Amino acid sequence: MAHKLVIVESPAKARTIGGYLGRDYVVESSIGHIRDLPNSAADTPTKIKDQPWGRLAVDVDHGFEPYYVVPRDKKAHIAKLKKLLKDADELYLATDEDREGEAIAWHLLDELKPGKDVPVKRMVFHEITKQAILEAADNPRELAMDLVEAQETRRILDRLYGYEVSPVLWKKVMSGLSAGRVQSVATRLVVDREQERMKFRVASYWDLDGTFDAGSGHDPRIFPAKLYSVDDVRVARGSDFGNDGELSKRDRVHLTRADAESLAGALADTTYAVRSVESKPYTRKPYAPFRTTTLQQEASRKLGMSSSVTMSVAQRLYENGFITYMRTDSTTLSGGAVQAARTQVRELYGADYVPDQPRVYASKVKNAQEAHEAIRPAGESFRTPAQTGLSGDQFRLYELIWMRTVASQMKDARGESVTIRLGGAAADGRDVVFSSSGRTITFHGFLRAYVEDTDDTSKRRDDVETRLPALAEGEAVSAASVTPEGHETKPPARYTEATLIKELEEREIGRPSTYASIIGTILNRGYVYKKGTALVPAWLAFSVTRLLVEHFPRQISYEFTARMEDVLDDIAGGRRDRNTELAEFYFGSGDVEGLKTLVNELGDIDARELATFRVGDREEGINLRVGRYGPYLEGDEDGPFAGKRANVPDDLPPDELSVAKARELFANPAGEEIELGQHPETGLRVVAKNGRYGPYVTEQLPEDAPKKDRPRTGSLFKSMSLDTITLEDAVKLLSLPRVVGEDADGVEITAQNGRYGPYLKKGTDSRSIDSEEKLLSITLDEALAIYAQPKQRGRAAAQAPLKELGNDPVSGQPVVVKSGRFGEYVTDGEYNATLRKDDSVEDLTLERAAELLADRRARGPAKKAAKKGAKKAPAKKTAKKSTAKKATKKVAKKS
DNA sequence: CAGTGAGCGAGCTTCCGCTTGACTT
Numbered sequence: 001m002a003h004k005l006v007i008v009e010s011p012a013k014a015r016t017i018g019g020y021l022g023r024d025y026v027v028e029s030s031i032g033h034i035r036d037l038p039n040s041a042a043d044t045p046t047k048i049k050d051q052p053w054g055r056l057a058v059d060v061d062h063g064f065e066p067y068y069v070v071p072r073d074k075k076a077h078i079a080k081l082k083k084l085l086k087d088a089d090e091l092y093l094a095t096d097e098d099r100e101g102e103a104i105a106w107h108l109l110d111e112l113k114p115g116k117d118v119p120v121k122r123m124v125f126h127e128i129t130k131q132a133i134l135e136a137a138d139n140p141r142e143l144a145m146d147l148v149e150a151q152e153t154r155r156i157l158d159r160l161y162g163y164e165v166s167p168v169l170w171k172k173v174m175s176g177l178s179a180g181r182v183q184s185v186a187t188r189l190v191v192d193r194e195q196e197r198m199k200f201r202v203a204s205y206w207d208l209d210g211t212f213d214a215g216s217g218h219d220p221r222i223f224p225a226k227l228y229s230v231d232d233v234r235v236a237r238g239s240d241f242g243n244d245g246e247l248s249k250r251d252r253v254h255l256t257r258a259d260a261e262s263l264a265g266a267l268a269d270t271t272y273a274v275r276s277v278e279s280k281p282y283t284r285k286p287y288a289p290f291r292t293t294t295l296q297q298e299a300s301r302k303l304g305m306s307s308s309v310t311m312s313v314a315q316r317l318y319e320n321g322f323i324t325y326m327r328t329d330s331t332t333l334s335g336g337a338v339q340a341a342r343t344q345v346r347e348l349y350g351a352d353y354v355p356d357q358p359r360v361y362a363s364k365v366k367n368a369q370e371a372h373e374a375i376r377p378a379g380e381s382f383r384t385p386a387q388t389g390l391s392g393d394q395f396r397l398y399e400l401i402w403m404r405t406v407a408s409q410m411k412d413a414r415g416e417s418v419t420i421r422l423g424g425a426a427a428d429g430r431d432v433v434f435s436s437s438g439r440t441i442t443f444h445g446f447l448r449a450y451v452e453d454t455d456d457t458s459k460r461r462d463d464v465e466t467r468l469p470a471l472a473e474g475e476a477v478s479a480a481s482v483t484p485e486g487h488e489t490k491p492p493a494r495y496t497e498a499t500l501i502k503e504l505e506e507r508e509i510g511r512p513s514t515y516a517s518i519i520g521t522i523l524n525r526g527y528v529y530k531k532g533t534a535l536v537p538a539w540l541a542f543s544v545t546r547l548l549v550e551h552f553p554r555q556i557s558y559e560f561t562a563r564m565e566d567v568l569d570d571i572a573g574g575r576r577d578r579n580t581e582l583a584e585f586y587f588g589s590g591d592v593e594g595l596k597t598l599v600n601e602l603g604d605i606d607a608r609e610l611a612t613f614r615v616g617d618r619e620e621g622i623n624l625r626v627g628r629y630g631p632y633l634e635g636d637e638d639g640p641f642a643g644k645r646a647n648v649p650d651d652l653p654p655d656e657l658s659v660a661k662a663r664e665l666f667a668n669p670a671g672e673e674i675e676l677g678q679h680p681e682t683g684l685r686v687v688a689k690n691g692r693y694g695p696y697v698t699e700q701l702p703e704d705a706p707k708k709d710r711p712r713t714g715s716l717f718k719s720m721s722l723d724t725i726t727l728e729d730a731v732k733l734l735s736l737p738r739v740v741g742e743d744a745d746g747v748e749i750t751a752q753n754g755r756y757g758p759y760l761k762k763g764t765d766s767r768s769i770d771s772e773e774k775l776l777s778i779t780l781d782e783a784l785a786i787y788a789q790p791k792q793r794g795r796a797a798a799q800a801p802l803k804e805l806g807n808d809p810v811s812g813q814p815v816v817v818k819s820g821r822f823g824e825y826v827t828d829g830e831y832n833a834t835l836r837k838d839d840s841v842e843d844l845t846l847e848r849a850a851e852l853l854a855d856r857r858a859r860g861p862a863k864k865a866a867k868k869g870a871k872k873a874p875a876k877k878t879a880k881k882s883t884a885k886k887a888t889k890k891v892a893k894k895s
Numbered sequence: 896c897a898g899t900g901a902g903c904g905a906g907c908t909t910c911c912g913c914t915t916g917a918c919t920t
Contacts, residue, residue, distance in 0.1 A: 010915085011914085029915095031914050033913045033914075036913090040907075040908085040909085073916075100912055100913055101913080154912085155910095162909055162910020163910060167908085169909085175907090176909080180909080182911065183910085327914090510912095511911080511912065511913090513912060513914080514911065645896065647896070698897065710897085715897090715899095753899075756901075765900095768900095818904090825905095832904030834905070
């Protein structure tokens with residue numbers, strides 16, 4: 001029977017909506033985007049691979065035309081959708097109403113290609129309630145192609161940014177690194193904050209902490225107050241100092257310890273009078289319902305969940321129908337949800353807590369696309385946490401969301417905040433004022449249900465009460481105690497996952513669906529690491545950020561994304577043109593240099609300079625350098641540490657690398673070594689360390705040993721670890737190479753560990769052996785037996801194929817799968833093709849193997865001599881010719 | 896930044912945004 005096919009983005013949404021729409025409709029999901037630019041060479045179609053822009057999959061010379069592919073794991077799903085469409089008489093594209101959703105709708109249309117007799121409609125809704133869905137089905141619109149263009153612009157710009165700038169980092173900093181519009185700015189935020197911390201100079205300041213007695217009859221009778229001013233000049237507090245440790249405000253008196261102590265002494269006999277009592281009404285509005293970022297922040301503060309844990313717990317709640325969609329930038333509640341919340345407030349707290357009018361929360365997020373509701377309990381009436389039957393993290397997160405939603409429809413908290421100033425004269429004639437502030441809450445309102453936590457420990461939570469006595473102006477008060485108190489300013493706090501995400505949102509960088517993964521990216525790349533909950537930048541991030549700031553200032557600027565959003569809005573509104581904008585970004589225009597130009601001009605970037613950071617002043621002569629094996633210190637040629645180097649522990653936060661710390665590291669450059677004891681024969685100290693080639697043991701020669709005496713070393717066997725290694729093991733390792741014996745001609749055979757693993761050596765003839773343990777145990781007979789065998793030429797060749805697939809349709813040669821140095825590959829005897837990411841030996845068919853081989857063949861014979869100059873002539877003459885051609889062509893393109 | 900001996904298929908890394916998968920006992 002014919003039906004109408006509705007396609008939404010999320011399977012859980014499809015289920016819900018299917019229930020609302022009834023039997024005439026079949027509701028399916030796209031499961032997000034269904035097509036995208038190929039993300040790696042393996043997925044790039046052969047026909048564009050050899051184009052100069054093939055790596056980008058965007059034809060930058062012809063209108064920035066993108067080449068989309070359906071990812072392998074989506075193919076089956078597309079087939080399913082096509083099948084459903086076959087029996088449909090109408091297609092409703094009901095993806096989210098935002099830029100990405102509009103693009104998904106267009107991709108669906110372009111990929112499913114409905115027949116002319118199947119009308120296509122675009123259906124949009126912002127809340128998943130029966131009424132909203134039915135209305136949406138009755139009021140479809142057309143696809144907004146300008147919005148699709150805006151999304152394409154965003155997609156292409158991100159591709160060009162990421163895939164052009166990342167290779168610059170591979171060349172100049174380290175292979176495998178990445179740069180992108182979002183991650184690079186996120187990293188920069190963390191680096192900039194650390195640099196502020198490094199520049200930070202602490203300020204010490206003092207004040208007086210007083211305890212005052214309001215006299216009997218007052219409740220409370222005793223109350224605290226702090227020194228506020230001396231001779232009408234305000235006493236400096238922490239916020240009055242800048243990061244340089246200097247007072248940043250005028251008209252402040254900076255008290256030292258001596259000042260504070262002498263003033264306290266002079267106040268010993270002072271009596272005080274109330275100078276002023278200022279009372280203001282205190283009102284506090286409830287917080288808006290959760291959106292993705294605020295949920296992540298509160299789950300972090302209240303439940304200690306990381307952003308990724310929060311999202312996956314929320315995902316499960318969503319899939320099981322407990323909450324609405326969790327990736328949203330909207331704080332809007334549907335009418336039904338508002339009613340449900342108000343009902344719940346009445347039931348739980350009484351009618352007094354229900355405001356007359358429902359509360360409406362406008363979005364605070366600048367580039368909000370508001371395709372969804374706020375995150376709230378699902379349904380038209382809310383289940384209390386106890387009614388859900390949930391447990392563990394799901395229960396706790398649901399409870400948080402429920403409380404927040406309910407509280408958002410409660411009355412304001414009301415009360416009074418009071419400031420009391422007490423004045424008195426010191427023995428030396430100075431006039432002093434103490435100040436005390438209190439807060440009383442007369443009606444808690446929403447605070448009974450939910451109080452937001454704060455990241456800033458100096459801020460009071462909204463529900464904290466401090467009661468003060470009801471004093472009147474002129475009333476006399478005595479001091480119970482006046483104590484000098486010392487304080488120090490604190491450096492700006494490091495970002496946590498939650499505060500970094502908050503910062504990114506405020507700067508319009510990233511989207512709800514990506515906040516958690518942005519953190520994942522910068523952690524995975526090694527740009528930042530976590531120390532407790534704090535995000536600490538690695539030195540690598542300093543190098544990368546420096547390169548980007550110096551050479552891609554526009555792209556790495558904090559405003560880049562916000563400006564891009566404005567442009568995209570204009571494209572979506574038909575006021576600007578996609579190609580003009582992309583061309584400006586990529587090729588430049590007027591005095592704006594394009595990305596392409598910047599990338600091409602990078603030959604002169606000095607990688608060494610980029611990776612060098614001065615520690616302390618020039619005179620100290622200390623540099624930190626970011627090396628392939630991590631950060632290390634190096635002395636200036638003309639400085640006190642000339643020629644010296646020292647490892648810097650990977651987990652030493654950059655702001656803790658003081659000059660003193662650097663000197664300490666120079667003094668003990670060995671870094672972390674594990675003391676194993678004294679060698680029973682030589683009496684030398686034996687230690688285990690981590691080195692360039694992994695963990696190893698070595699012995700410490702006496703300081704006065706001649707320089708050419710090298711200490712013996714030995715890599716740990718794979719079966720050993722630095723945690724468990726014993727002196728006994730170490731002694732064995734140091735005994736290598738071991739003399740196994742002599743052959744019939746009197747040539748010595750030794751056993752040792754090398755770059756390619758354990759092996760035997762007889763003169764210049766070496767043979768691999770199969771276990772490291774055998775280095776210690778192999779006998780002369782066994783060794784002679786190995787040498788009696790002819791030498792194997794190459795490990796790969798010696799191994800039997802993993803699988804035989806039959807004959808290749810092109811070459812007619814048998815195709816086999818083998819395991820080699822670079823992983824598994826297929827070969828027909830002439831060409832070898834490495835298996836791609838998604839291939840497995842088990843599932844590999846001859847068809848797929850032939851595809852890989854054809855792909856490989858299309859790129860021509862292996863180019864052996866191309867790189868390091870021809871050492872040996874390649875076996876095949878024909879191969880040599882085309883190799884040379886290929887190589888020249890490539891060079892020409894690069895320059 | 897410890898120090899080592901052969902000869903072996905080179906080819907790939909990377910962006911941001913949408914959304915959930917998961918071969919088995």
